Amino acid sequence: MAETAVLRQRTRQERPAPPRKGGLPAGLLRTARPRQWIKNVLVVAAPAAAGELFSRHALIRLALVFVLFTACAAAVYLVNDARDADADRAHPTKRHRPVAAGQVPVPVAYAVGGALGLLAPAAAAWLCGPAVAALLIAYLGMQLAYCITLKHVLVVDLAVVTTGFLMRAMVGGLALGIPLSRWFLITTGFGALFMVSAKRYSEAVQMAGKAGATRALLTEYTTGYLRFVWQLAAGVAVLGYCLWAMEEGGVPHTSVLPWRQLSMVAFILAILRYAVFADRGTAGEPEDVVLRDRALALIGVVWVAMYGLAVANW
Numbered sequence: 001m002a003e004t005a006v007l008r009q010r011t012r013q014e015r016p017a018p019p020r021k022g023g024l025p026a027g028l029l030r031t032a033r034p035r036q037w038i039k040n041v042l043v044v045a046a047p048a049a050a051g052e053l054f055s056r057h058a059l060i061r062l063a064l065v066f067v068l069f070t071a072c073a074a075a076v077y078l079v080n081d082a083r084d085a086d087a088d089r090a091h092p093t094k095r096h097r098p099v100a101a102g103q104v105p106v107p108v109a110y111a112v113g114g115a116l117g118l119l120a121p122a123a124a125a126w127l128c129g130p131a132v133a134a135l136l137i138a139y140l141g142m143q144l145a146y147c148i149t150l151k152h153v154l155v156v157d158l159a160v161v162t163t164g165f166l167m168r169a170m171v172g173g174l175a176l177g178i179p180l181s182r183w184f185l186i187t188t189g190f191g192a193l194f195m196v197s198a199k200r201y202s203e204a205v206q207m208a209g210k211a212g213a214t215r216a217l218l219t220e221y222t223t224g225y226l227r228f229v230w231q232l233a234a235g236v237a238v239l240g241y242c243l244w245a246m247e248e249g250g251v252p253h254t255s256v257l258p259w260r261q262l263s264m265v266a267f268i269l270a271i272l273r274y275a276v277f278a279d280r281g282t283a284g285e286p287e288d289v290v291l292r293d294r295a296l297a298l299i300g301v302v303w304v305a306m307y308g309l310a311v312a313n314w
Contacts, residue, residue: 027098028112031081032074038287039168040069046173049184051311058176064127065175069168071120072136076143078113082106083147131174139167154220158196158229165192183244187237194233194271195286198278201226205281230278234271241267260310266303273299 043065047053053062081088081099088100098104117140125133142150146160169188173180204218204226245260273296277283290296 024104024108027103028078028108031078031098031104031109032070033077035287036073036077037070039165040066040073042165042168043069043172043175045169045188046178046180046184047176048311049181049307050173050178052176052178061128061175062172065124065132065171068120068124068128068132068136069139069171071116072140073143075113075116075120075140076147078109078116079144080147082109082113085109128175132171135167135171135174139164158193158200161196162189162193165189165196181244181247183240183247186240187244190233190237190240194230194237195274195283197226197229197233198274198283199285201230201278202281202283230275234275238268238271257309259306259314263303263306263310266299266306270296270299270303 044053044062047058047062052058078099081097081104084094085099085106088094088097091100094100099106099109121133121136121140124136142160143164146157150160151157166185166189169192170180170185172178200218200221201223204221204223207218242264245264273293274283274289277289277293283289290300
């Protein structure tokens, strides 16, 4: 009887999930992962840091860059789901994805993903300049290589996901011709690595004794190694931010307080608060961690206010 129950369970998992209502357009939209689009708000990072965010030209250009980067990310998701459709059908959760469930045919997913992957860089070259187009092409190439093979390579998988966040933070500066500070790049890069490795660590902790419950590569990492990575990344991110704040801030002449330097306190508190969830093994998607914890969200608001006052030189 036990063998029969196992066989039934396996059959249910391998059977495609019934398609959800809404048809093909709704399925394509779900495959594009709208919840993940919040990550693309990072395109405003460099202009905000440089205090060049609120001109009409900047807002229009950044909105366009956001749409183009979102199109590139959607292209990657579509191609990835089309490629993994067979494997997803055997997964208890992923089998509900539109491509695996049959709501979006595999050829359609490939076609729409390919079209977005071609049109977005072309539009960027025409509307935003060759630098933005080149970055989008590099992002697409790197992410597709990740879907095909790099996600199975130790350490490289962490570097690729981190670089994707860094590219989001860079593209806004490239679109507006803003020079990118080396400390800004270091802080952003290692801050992203901190969150990515904290998420991997949390997944590894939660899947202990449950082989096959999540990405296979996690079985190759040890929790001790992933803890080392997120702790190292947190330390470098804090150091980079402090050097950035001190270098860019200088001694204020017209502002009431040295807001940029004071913002270091809020930044460090945010890292320490986020590390609580990483240490517990509950640091999932970064946006979920921030929105779920009121204290962390409040610290983030305080940091934004301090940095805004520094940029405004109040």
